[in-house]
Amino acid sequence: MEIYGVPSNQFGKQEPNGPAEIKEFVKKYNVSFPLLEKVEVNGPNCMPVYKYMRENCSLNGGDINWNFAKFLVDGQGKVVKSYKPDDSPDSIVPDFEKLLN
Numbered sequence: 001m002e003i004y005g006v007p008s009n010q011f012g013k014q015e016p017n018g019p020a021e022i023k024e025f026v027k028k029y030n031v032s033f034p035l036l037e038k039v040e041v042n043g044p045n046c047m048p049v050y051k052y053m054r055e056n057c058s059l060n061g062g063d064i065n066w067n068f069a070k071f072l073v074d075g076q077g078k079v080v081k082s083y084k085p086d087d088s089p090d091s092i093v094p095d096f097e098k099l100l101n
Contacts, residue, residue, distance in 0.1 A: 005031060005034070006036045018038075019035075041069075043063075070082065072095055072099075
């Protein structure tokens with residue numbers, strides 16, 4: 001299992017800083033997973049992987065509505081499920097365990 005953080009400034013302009021400032025900011029949350037470059041996750045300049053995930057989950061191509069949206073993707077790249085921003089990371093565990101069986 002891999003977890004990646006993907007900063008975006010598309011949600012209330014909460015992430016205006018550059019990579020160094022973002023990495024410094026998340027230290028207080030003990031983030032240990034890789035942080036990717038800041039990207040757009042909605043709109044015409046959307047990172048292609050987000051377009052793919054949005055089109056292949058319950059969003060049906062709709063926009064991600066807020067930070068901390070989560071996607072569970074299997075080893076073949078199929079989007080298994082999307083999770084709302086307020087779904088806890090622990091809520092993914094049962095779905096992840098099903099993939100392992």
